[in-house]
Amino acid sequence: MIISRSTLGFALLATMPEVISTSIPPYSEPTDFDPIAALAVRGISVEELPDTSPHIITASYKNCTAAVSKLASIYSNQVTLLGAPDYDPWRAEFWSKYQESAKPACIFRPKTSGDVAVAVLISRWSSCPFAVKSGGHAAMKGASSSDGGVTIDLVNLNGVDLSEDKKIARLGSGNTWYKVYTTLEKEGLAAVGGRAADIGVGGFTLGGGISFFASIYGWGCDNVANYEVITATGEILQVNYQSFPDLYWALRGGGANFGIVTRFDVETFEQGDIFAGGLAYNYTAHGPAVINAFSKFASNPDPKAATWLVVANRQGTDLLSTLTMYREPNPEAPVFRDYREIPALSNSTKIRTLADMTEQIRSTNPKGLREMYWTHTFKFSKDFITWFAKMFFDELRPVQEKYQGHLPSPVFQIITKDCLARMSRNGGNALPLKEEEAPYMNLIYSCMWQNEADDGAVIGLIAKVMGKAVEEGKGRGIFVDYVYMNYGSEYQDVLGSYGQENFGRLKGIAKKYDPRGLFQLLMPGYFKFSGAPKKEGPGVINV
Numbered sequence: 256m257i258i259s260r261s262t263l264g265f266a267l268l269a270t271m272p273e274v275i276s277t278s279i280p281p282y283s284e285p286t287d288f289d290p291i292a293a294l295a296v297r298g299i300s301v302e303e304l305p306d307t308s309p310h311i312i313t314a315s316y317k318n319c320t321a322a323v324s325k326l327a328s329i330y331s332n333q334v335t336l337l338g339a340p341d342y343d344p345w346r347a348e349f350w351s352k353y354q355e356s357a358k359p360a361c362i363f364r365p366k367t368s369g370d371v372a373v374a375v376l377i378s379r380w381s382s383c384p385f386a387v388k389s390g391g392h393a394a395m396k397g398a399s400s401s402d403g404g405v406t407i408d409l410v411n412l413n414g415v416d417l418s419e420d421k422k423i424a425r426l427g428s429g430n431t432w433y434k435v436y437t438t439l440e441k442e443g444l445a446a447v448g449g450r451a452a453d454i455g456v457g458g459f460t461l462g463g464g465i466s467f468f469a470s471i472y473g474w475g476c477d478n479v480a481n482y483e484v485i486t487a488t489g490e491i492l493q494v495n496y497q498s499f500p501d502l503y504w505a506l507r508g509g510g511a512n513f514g515i516v517t518r519f520d521v522e523t524f525e526q527g528d529i530f531a532g533g534l535a536y537n538y539t540a541h542g543p544a545v546i547n548a549f550s551k552f553a554s555n556p557d558p559k560a561a562t563w564l565v566v567a568n569r570q571g572t573d574l575l576s577t578l579t580m581y582r583e584p585n586p587e588a589p590v591f592r593d594y595r596e597i598p599a600l601s602n603s604t605k606i607r608t609l610a611d612m613t614e615q616i617r618s619t620n621p622k623g624l625r626e627m628y629w630t631h632t633f634k635f636s637k638d639f640i641t642w643f644a645k646m647f648f649d650e651l652r653p654v655q656e657k658y659q660g661h662l663p664s665p666v667f668q669i670i671t672k673d674c675l676a677r678m679s680r681n682g683g684n685a686l687p688l689k690e691e692e693a694p695y696m697n698l699i700y701s702c703m704w705q706n707e708a709d710d711g712a713v714i715g716l717i718a719k720v721m722g723k724a725v726e727e728g729k730g731r732g733i734f735v736d737y738v739y740m741n742y743g744s745e746y747q748d749v750l751g752s753y754g755q756e757n758f759g760r761l762k763g764i765a766k767k768y769d770p771r772g773l774f775q776l777l778m779p780g781y782f783k784f785s786g787a788p789k790k791e792g793p794g795v796i797n798v
């Protein structure tokens with residue numbers, strides 16, 4: 256049985272003009288809300304557990320035994336218990352070793368939104384914490400697998416269904432973008448999604464979502480017409496700009512703080528083959544020319560194009576490598592002329608499908624390694640990029656051979672004015688970016704390495720390089736205090752960086768839809784209102 260508060264139809268969305276809602280609909284959790292009664296409505300009977308109160312939310316791993324046995328009794332073939340034959344192979348599927356290291360009391364694979372609602376209510380009843388996994392690409396431990404609690408793996412929520420007019424694709428939140436792209440390409444369509452094949456629809460879209468199409472369509476979160484959300488009381492809401500505009504705004508960049516999204520109904524667009532691939536250049540020989548070519552995007556972007564710039568050393572050569580993507584099968588796009596004129600060490604650009612491009616990016620970001628992302632935002636500055644590349648290579652040189660499998664890859668991406676303009680439709684999103692300050696650049700320090708013994712040193716280097724970048728950015732007056740969630744490290748306070756106003760508004764919305772803080776207390780992984788997931792810094796090593 257599905258309890259649905261909003262009946263605002265899906266069919267309505269695709270054709271509905273942009274109506275500005277004047278009143279925010281009421282929503283409240285009954286003060287005496289009782290998960291035992293709510294489970295009973297769904298035909299599930301549970302007893303009150305000793306030392307727990309159905310009216311208070313507390314997290315305790317002690318009663319996970321109760322939660323697990325209840326889930327297993329209702330959904331035997333959707334639950335994997337700790338120690339079962341498929342338990343370790345499942346953990347090994349995480350992209351990052353940090354996530355693999357978490358050992359959930361059980362893995363639960365819901366098949367319907369109702370199953371997700373039951374899992375939320377069982378957690379609330381038993382006080383057993385949980386985590387939610389979509390693509391599992393968050394790098395930090397506990398983000399999408401609970402150490403000791405229940406991990407809800409959305410993998411079976413994998414529908415990709417087009418509306419009749421094909422303008423909306425309803426995406427189950429356990430999909431990877433590869434599955435979405437390969438399904439939509441049969442119709443000559445695409446959607447605003449991730450650039451690596453195995454990124455999940457869930458995490459990508461909740462944090463913002465930078466795609467190849469950002470300059471035309473904005474970020475992933477700006478292209479969701481409707482979210483299906485399971486609330487802290489196990490209700491199933493259809494959340495869109497008309498039905499719940501406050502929650503709709505919060506879900507656009509506010510992360511996993513308001514509910515579990517079971518379906519994202521995203522806008523589609525027509526898309527055929529693209530011209531895309533990577534180009535690697537010798538930094539020593541061509542550094543300034545490559546940085547010039549990249550920087551032209553900031554002042555004169557072609558909305559059909561996308562690019563990023565990676566600063567890296569491979570086999571002893573300092574490199575600048577770029578990704579170029581043109582959304583038409585055109586190898587001669589003028590916007591990339593400057594890149595074409597610089598001799599490249601390697602060149603994988605070609606006419607291909609979007610899905611094929613994301614598969615190449617996946618293959619260069621293999622799973623099973625120690626991984627960290629760390630990010631900051633700046634107003635665009637070519638000189639800063641030049642400064643950063645030199646500083647980074649200077650810091651890296653003495654240690655680059657020291658740690659096994661050490662592949663640090665800082666990446667610059669431009670957030671164009673066109674992108675910002677697109678973010679503001681339908682009430683805007685929760686991110687603190689302003690059109691008049693654009694273009695911005697995002698700097699993400701992405702890094703993989705092999706051995707746990709090197710964690711301190713590698714993370715210390717990341718912290719040191721990013722600390723210097725922040726200091727330099729502040730000195731140049733270009734530092735922007737916005738930490739992009741999808742690239743944030745566990746040492747960073749993402750929501751705190753959204754600015755007082757947005758942070759306060761987000762907290763207020765969470766208080767309305769989840770007044771007792773279930774998604775803070777019982778789903779504690781990843782970026783919450785309480786600040787950085789890890790409160791202690793990694794320290795800075797002597798290099």
Ligand SMILES: Cc1cc2nc3c(=O)[nH]c(=O)nc-3n(C[C@H](O)[C@H](O)[C@H](O)COP(=O)(O)OP(=O)(O)OC[C@H]3O[C@@H](n4cnc5c(N)ncnc54)[C@H](O)[C@@H]3O)c2cc1C
Nearest residue numbers: 389390391392393399450455457458459465511516620781
């Ligand atoms: C190789 C690689 C390439 C990337 N490329 C891009 C890119 O092109 N653009 C970009 O913006 N980012 C990119 N990222 C970052 C990526 O978007 C984030 O890591 C994102 O969190 C991954 O989403 P996921 O669903 O795979 O991860 P998960 O680890 O499954 O989810 C991340 C967080 O979101 C929560 N969550 C997920 N789904 C739901 C849901 N349905 N309801 C509630 N909470 C949920 C999880 O609990 C978890 O805390 C990339 C990352 C990697 C490793």
Ligand SMILES: *[C@@H]1O[C@H](CO)[C@@H](O)[C@H](O)[C@H]1NC(C)=O
Nearest residue numbers: 304305306315317318320321
């Ligand atoms: C739940 O935890 C309490 C202690 O916190 C314990 O007394 C009780 O036996 C547990 N119940 C179950 C069913 O595990």
Ligand SMILES: *[C@@H]1O[C@H](CO)[C@@H](O)[C@H](O)[C@H]1NC(C)=O
Nearest residue numbers: 537538539540541572573600
């Ligand atoms: C890169 O350029 C430098 C300077 O021109 C040159 O010495 C070096 O051999 C080049 N490296 C490669 C891999 O081509």
Ligand SMILES: *[C@@H]1O[C@H](CO)[C@@H](O)[C@H](O)[C@H]1NC(C)=O
Nearest residue numbers: 586594595597599602604605
């Ligand atoms: C890379 O290859 C494509 C064709 O595959 C070509 O059009 C382009 O000029 C090449 N670029 C560089 C920089 O060599």
